[in-house]
Amino acid sequence: xxxxxxxxxxxxxxxxxxxxxxxxxxxxxxxxxxxxxxxxxxxxxxxxxxxxxxxxxxxxxxxxxxxxxxxxxxxxxxxxxxxxxxxxxxxxxxxxxxxxxxxxxxxxxxxxxxxxxxxxxxxxxxxxxxxxxxxxxxxxxxxxxxxxxxxxxxxxxxxxxxxxxxxxxxxxxxxxxxxxxxxxxxxxxxxxxxxxxxxxxxxxxxxxxxxxxxxxxxxxxxxxxxxxxxxxxxxxxxxxxxxxxxxxxxxxxxxxxxxxxxxxxxxxxxxxxxxxxxxxxxxxxxxxxxxxxxxxxxxxxxxxxxxxxxxxxxxxxxxxxxxxxxxxxxxxxxxxxxxxxxxxx
Numbered sequence: 001x002x003x004x005x006x007x008x009x010x011x012x013x014x015x016x017x018x019x020x021x022x023x024x025x026x027x028x029x030x031x032x033x034x035x036x037x038x039x040x041x042x043x044x045x046x047x048x049x050x051x052x053x054x055x056x057x058x059x060x061x062x063x064x065x066x067x068x069x070x071x072x073x074x075x076x077x078x079x080x081x082x083x084x085x086x087x088x089x090x091x092x093x094x095x096x097x098x099x100x101x102x103x104x105x106x107x108x109x110x111x112x113x114x115x116x117x118x119x120x121x122x123x124x125x126x127x128x129x130x131x132x133x134x135x136x137x138x139x140x141x142x143x144x145x146x147x148x149x150x151x152x153x154x155x156x157x158x159x160x161x162x163x164x165x166x167x168x169x170x171x172x173x174x175x176x177x178x179x180x181x182x183x184x185x186x187x188x189x190x191x192x193x194x195x196x197x198x199x200x201x202x203x204x205x206x207x208x209x210x211x212x213x214x215x216x217x218x219x220x221x222x223x224x225x226x227x228x229x230x231x232x233x234x235x236x237x238x239x240x241x242x243x244x245x246x247x248x249x250x251x252x253x254x255x256x257x258x259x260x261x262x263x264x265x266x267x268x269x270x271x272x273x274x275x276x277x278x279x280x281x282x283x284x285x286x287x288x289x290x291x292x293x294x295x296x297x298x299x300x301x302x303x304x305x306x307x308x309x310x311x312x313x314x315x316x317x318x319x320x321x322x323x324x325x326x327x328x329x330x331x332x333x334x335x336x337x338x339x340x341x342x343x344x345x
Contacts, residue, residue, distance in 0.1 A: 093111075112228035113228055180207075288303055
């Protein structure tokens with residue numbers, strides 16, 4: 001079994017020497033797309049073994065094995081030119097006419113990310129480090145899951161106001177308390193890097209008693225995320241948890257008027273830690289009843305999530321103090337809380 005922790009640390013040490021990845025956030029962004037492509041490609045190999053008719057959406061010459069797996073392969077200016085001028089442009093405009101949902105995922109990831117490294121020599125060194133990990137090896141994948149959580153938790157310092165990594169102990173506890181069932185639909189409308197989604201997936205795997213129920217997990221567990229980096233990491237996270245086509249929508253959850261949601265949009269369970277401490281942009285507050293008198297992101301997410309629950313549905317939501325009680329709040333917050341109780345309770 002590979003020393004996963006040492007490999008990841010070595011890769012990040014190399015990136016610190018590159019002029020294009022001089023900050024923690026840029027190193028996370030860089031590792032993000034590389035890990036996605038490596039994991040996606042390793043999953044492709046597994047799917048090809050299981051299904052004779054499976055065809056990867058990635059063109060053969062752009063598959064990780066074709067250009068990255070040989071440690072003595074492309075490097076220097078040739079490698080940078082290939083990644084910047086061939087890999088990214090092609091995958092960002094990948095053909096969607098086949099209806100392959102994995103193709104949609106690849107296109108969304110590469111259309112919203114970049115290669116930040118400037119040195120092809122450093123890039124080759126990082127690639128060679130990642131090649132030491134076999135994501136089809138169950139032991140490697142299990143250990144990497146732990147490293148991955150540490151990797152994601154660093155978003156707390158690299159991110160901006162309102163972005164938080166939810167510790168696994170919390171996601172697992174709240175999932176256990178809501179106890180999603182295999183036949184139920186589950187949503188995280190602010191899914192970030194997918195912590196609640198993966199907790200729900202593992203919970204449902206234990207509950208599933210048939211092949212049909214296990215296959216339904218990928219469809220029934222869904223997330224919404226509108227920032228490219230968390231969206232990328234969430235998809236990678238779910239692929240690591242054996243969801244071949246993650247049901248994650250790249251969209252702003254607050255951008256749609258509340259009145260446009262119908263009964264078919266409602267779900268049985270919601271698990272979420274919405275961003276708080278910030279004010280929404282793009283006049284998104286106008287998509288909600290004006291009686292709530294708020295622009296605070298967590299408040300608007302709370303309204304949305306209650307609205308999206310089916311009758312008898314249940315939710316576990318991480319919120320700041322005072323969101324429901326109005327305690328120690330300004331008058332406008334008390335107006336919001338009163339109207340929330342009047343509207344939904």
